[in-house]
Amino acid sequence: MRIFTALGDLQNTFSALITGQTGISRVTRGFTGIGATIHILNAFQNSSRINPLIDLVLSNLPVLPADTLTITASTKAGIDDLERYVRQKKTSACKTLPQWLTSHVRNRLGLNQPGFAVSAACASSTIALAQGAKAIASGRAQSVLVVCADIVSEFVLRGFDALKALDRRACRPFDQNRAGLSLGEGAAAVHLVGEKIAGKAQSPMAGEVMGWGVACDAVHITAPARDARGLIKAINCALDRAGLPSRDVGAVNAHGTGTVYNDAMELTAFKAVFGDRPLPVYSIKGAVGHTMAAAGAVEAALGLMSLHTGLIPPTVGLEHPDNGALGYVSSELQVLPRKVMVTTNSGFGGINAALVLGLAGSEQ
């Protein structure tokens, strides 16, 4: 698995996370705002930043089987090209189409299976991972590559600003004074394989997608259900699929955007599913921002790092925990007590998705 965020690659991002660093700062790209951008992408001013961002996670990937199924996820893909086209009619807007990302990945890696691009708002890559895991569990595929990416653009920044969804400073997930999200850009490439390939692999597996669940609130388009019905259903489905009781879960990587209603909804869901036991809950969005469609896979990869190291990153930005978050969310580094975790994401349209992650095979 590969990721790239404002804090660097997988190893660098995880190291920065556990020491409480943040990649959120002032955006300097011809438009202003606060966000977690990848500085080396600033140089790309006349072509979409989605290309070099994808390159950051695809470069040096080992050769994959040609029949690998490609699943991609992005909310707006190369939306900066559409901005340029509408402004100046200079560059093509074709990279705005999410299916472009699928073709690009397949062509670049020489994969011959037709793939597909999933779009489900901020739960897109969580659902893409679930789709990949399903394809393998059912025997429809033995090798699946999930690639997801989103960039910080004027389009998206102005949109969230217009919705008054952005914190004026770096976001503060689960804080009493949280005031909105911070956007981030990022990408992930996660290779999922079935048991046949895993058994022959030279290097150890990073982890296992043990369960998944997807559910819709059917309550509101932009706001989450206050009773958390969709997220509760998604987590319970994921646990059922994994065949695990909720007591086996050691921690939860929350969506934790820093918006008032999202974070409150999530705490409601976690208490409904896991009861009142003190379960470590954390969000990485105060460090890498909300990477939109990429969030789920970026967080899953970092979650597996937590499972390997036994360390749960502090929730960066948390200063005064919301009353409901006391005993769950911490601004300190925590120890992961078990070798299974849940990661969740929710998005516009009331969509919710959850994954149960564990260490592969005998490592558990």
Add this chain to the structure above:
Amino acid sequence: MNAFITGMGWLTAAGSGRGRGMGRFFSAPEGNVMVPSRKDVFRNRDERFGRMDPFSKVGLAAIAMALEDAGIAGDPWRNRTVGITASTQRGCLGTDVNFFQTVLADDGQWPSPHLFTYTLASCFLGETALRFGLTGPSYILHEEKTFSLAGVRAALLELTDKDAHVMIAGACDLPLPRELLSDLDEYCPGPAGAAFIVVESTPGPESEVYAPIHEKSGAIFVNEAQVRSLDELIIRSQLSDNRLLITDKLE
């Protein structure tokens, strides 16, 4: 695993219709898709419908007709999990352009939050879920072709994997916005419109089955015959004359 088609509805440049309305479906290659008004879709007041973007209106209208055709619109789902999978080629490109023009206008003072909400192609799935109480897995698949079978294929896999009891599956596309015509015309060929079917893993007692449908190695079969397009799927289902036989099998 066999599933069963129990409803279908569409809205294309050739008109709108439902399977049991004896309408003739075809995804007309030319012509404009008429964006429906609220009265075309819902008898009752719906305050949000008029504010939705055209992509959402067309998609929601086709789904509403499919559900009505299946005889289950407005009914409680009796604890059945219902999801939606839709394919699209052009998604909400028109709304993207319209929103970004509000970013550029007036020195960027007043970007429209309302338009921004609809710059996600998956938004109309949420609008649909909200109106009909659908709580199953819902997502968009971006495809190279319009009226692709990808949504139907995904729906059948959701049913096979028991992640839903009922799926609404199909495709939705509007014509390219005129601002992008010269740029994307060759990337985005194909007719516009929306068509959806209702697929049930186990039809309810009130369900009327058009035809059995299943997926095998990525191919879709209706009544054991492979279909290669959404047009073919809908027409073959409409022509199906063996409902009694299927019902007998079910019993």
